[in-house]
Amino acid sequence: MKKEWETLINEIRKGSVYALAQLITKVENRDQGWLETMQIIYPETGKASVIGITGSPGAGKSTLTDRLTHKLLEKGLSVGIIAIDPTSPFSGGAILGDRLRMKGVSNTEGVFVRSMATRGALGGLSLAARDVVKIMDAFGKEIILIETVGVGQDEVEVIKTADLTIVVCMPGTGDGIQAIKAGIMEIADIFVVNKSDQEGADRLVYDIQSMLDIATGKFSKTIPIVKTVATTGEGVEELVTKLFQGLESNKNEIARQEARVKEEILSLLEKEVARRIRVKWSQSGDIDSLVKQVFDRKRDPYSIVQEIVLSELR
């Protein structure tokens, strides 16, 4: 355990946001000592409520996150924001874009904003996001908002790690029907119809409600639909109320929380075993002759892999 890590952990305990940012970066980069650090802070975690905010691009998630954050701050809560970005290799600037979008709150006392790209997260985005959640949690953040545009499997996995998930829709995009189609309903604890001053808002509420009714057999609990206008702040107070009610009721779902812990262990496990086996075999001299045989079509990669797996696993 290097002194550098110890210093950072101490600084974090004293409330240094600078140390917080540094520690997150070092854990993200898997710097030597990250594992021991996570083990040290783990007992200090589990206090924060983690809220996922997802929805179509353009539905107003960032503005809503901004408004929600201000409301939570007003209530004396300390807030951390993780903004997940589907970074394209063609627009490396998305992270910066995020910071700009978030500028409404990022300089506000009591808020810590962290952007994460979907690309390049070592060990996978959902595990990396879990690490950041834990570090913010240990730091003392009471509410951690994870905002994601909801594109791709990685992001859905991230959302599944939240205690409660808000799905943001807007009128006129057929979101209602699409959301159900794609299995979003299973992860939604609260639906928000944002831009509800626009035409079609009531229709969208009706559509979502109808589909929730149809699915009633599948879901035991009531899923609220809240109408908001994030730009003016309308409906955000009601959202906060539903949010706390939802968190309270989800807290009693021990099975759901245990399932999440199990999933975390299994994810960590498969990533770690995959990492070790890759490191070992990419450096192994044995692989070169196997590559040669596959290249010459004398053998196929599938049977080789089965053999290696059998030789590696107990």
Added chain:
Amino acid sequence: MKKEWETLINEIRKGSVYALAQLITKVENRDQGWLETMQIIYPETGKASVIGITGSPGAGKSTLTDRLTHKLLEKGLSVGIIAIDPTSPFSGGAILGDRLRMKGVSNTEGVFVRSMATRGALGGLSLAARDVVKIMDAFGKEIILIETVGVGQDEVEVIKTADLTIVVCMPGTGDGIQAIKAGIMEIADIFVVNKSDQEGADRLVYDIQSMLDIATGKFSKTIPIVKTVATTGEGVEELVTKLFQGLESNKNEIARQEARVKEEILSLLEKEVARRIRVKWSQSGDIDSLVKQVFDRKRDPYSIVQEIVLSELR
């Protein structure tokens, strides 16, 4: 080995595109017998040239792919297209969108189009795409085009499996500079400046060339920049010429091809070992007490995972 698979393989050998589509679906779904099937067809692969086409959304990749396909057909070549789609859970219709976009060629004799979503590919997108490439290859497709919007790590991995990669840019989007920033240059064998009848095309060519010149030390070969107008077909003939030259020269790069085979083996290996360990531990009775301990903050998931890994790996 079930009779169903044998029948499909036989049908494919006779040239049935219907059987081809079915076999791909079954392999994608990892239906029992997929592994043996891939082992059987493996010796029949390795003949096709695989071309990656990537670039910013809106750069005209689909139209270009369409034009390129027609040119290749004119030359008597059989073409397969894999269209990769970053499907959002909010717009499950992207696959359909793709089919529509591709309608220019999808009904044409000698072309087989397959859409793949970035979500839900069992075992990872790049492995799934590799499977589809192999099946199309064994089927007799001489050129396989993989079109992807280039968002996300998964897609970059897919592109890395191609024999040659075309990066499509368009004027007025700052693509030139962004592309370099994000390390796209390392995967580009040919740059296409599409919509080259628009303002700023020459400037973009100049920018790309400048950056290629700067990077000369790093890259030994010349990377051509081709100006096209996909909507009219302008420049596509030149692109085809550069394409064949590029394929020819890449074919001699044995090291590059061997590195790709090695990467394929390692990817398959880590996915398979991760899959087996997850199946074993998710069904294991031992995990429940571990989950309980982590949930109660008596233990942390990180040290548990290290212990399991040590007990599982030889």
